[in-house]
Amino acid sequence: MTERKPVGIDFESWVDRKIREAAERGDFENLPGAGEPLPGAGNPYHDENAWLRDYLRREGVSGDAMLPPSLLLRRDVERLPETVRDVTSEHEVRATVAELNRRIVDGCGCPPAHRCRSRRWTPTRSSGSGGSGPPGWTSRSRRRARASRGPAPRPGCAGGAGSFAAAEPEPARNTATVRLYGRMDSATLADRLEITDLLTRYATAVDSKDWALYRTVFTADAQIDYSTAGGPVGDLETVVAQLTEQLNLFVRTQHFISNIAVDLDGDTAKVRAMFFNPMIVSPGKQFTCGGWYNHDLVRTPEGWRSTRLLEEAAWFDGIEAAFSP
Structure with missing residues (x-):
């Protein structure tokens, strides 16, 4: 059992003492990686979440x-069948469903019941089972026989052998949400974080006018188009040169990026994200765009x-007033 902190000693002194005693015993010697630099150390653009991935x-x-409890619950609802x-065993099925x-x-915070985003489930007896099998359950031999007769009803649909009936219907939109987030594995989460x-990093680079950092957002052959906002169009270096000049017109900018939609496809992805940008021309003169x-x-x-x-x-909004004399 871990030794408890004695009464009368503050936690900082207690922890410092335990570390010192461990060092004196040699507990920290010859640890794996001792004396080696941390991965990414010294790289100013090192991803702070790299250690997590x-x-x-x-x-x-x-x-x-890493998933919030609400998404874990939706995933488990989808995977119940x-x-x-x-x-x-019928007892095991009922215990799992219960x-x-x-x-x-618990996740609904009920009452009120309308806050529930996941439907409750009830095991039901298969129609025409003859009463010989437990509700919502069939033996392996019966499943094989049923498979030989054709496709079985989809789990989650009321009625049919081996099905589960929902106590309340679930909106189609909610079902899609469950499927989208319930199947997100660790690699997908890591990609979305990155x-x-x-x-x-893009927003930080533009607002700080750090063009070295800006370049780390793009590939060397990237094509960039700011034409809808009256900005430059072209390859990375052409755009950087023009942005350097254009953003000098502003004493401060602040790019807010939200509602990030990511469509992953192996080693490529498409991203669509909203932006809201306050642009300060001079004290008291600014405009916003989105x-x-x-x-x-x-x-x-x-x-x-x-x-x-x-x-x-x-x-x-306010662009004419921002540049008026």
Whole structure:
């Protein structure tokens, strides 16, 4: 058992003493990686979440631990038919469903009932089973016989052998949400984290006018189009040269990026994200604009990079007053 902190000693002194004693015993000697630099150390553009992605891949840890409880619950609701598929006892099936329903109720914060986003489940007896089998369950031999007669009803549909009936119907939109997030594995989560960081790096680079940092967002052959906002169009270096001149017109800019939609496809991705930009020309003179950034991304040895950026400006407010004498 871990030794408890004695009464009368503050935690800082207690921890410092335990570390010193461990060092004196040699507990920290010859540890794996001792004396080696941390991965990415010294790189000013090192991704702060790299350690998390490396840990997930190295340890084979599921990304489930990173999901909020509500998404974990939706995933388990979707996987319920698969979870009980090979269970041979009605008691086990009912226990599994009861535990899932308990989590649904807890997650709903009920009352009020309308806050529930996941439906509750009830095992039902198969119609025409003759009463010989437990509700919602068939033996392996009966499943094989049923398979030989044709496709079985889909799990989750009321009626039919081995089905589950929902106590309340679930909107189609909610079902899509469950499927989208319930199947997100650790690699997908890591990619989405890195892509979000890429967009944050883009905004930081533009607002700080750090063009070296800006270049790390794109591939060397990237094409960039700011024409809908009256900005430059062309390859990376052409755009950087023109942005350097144009943004000197502003004493301060602030790019807010949100509503990031990511469509992953192996080593490529398409991203559409909203932006809201206050642009300060001088004290008391500013305008705002908003729209979308559309990126085509590719995975590179250095991480995700944009091969194409199309800015889609949707509105401007106060631009004439900002540049008036």
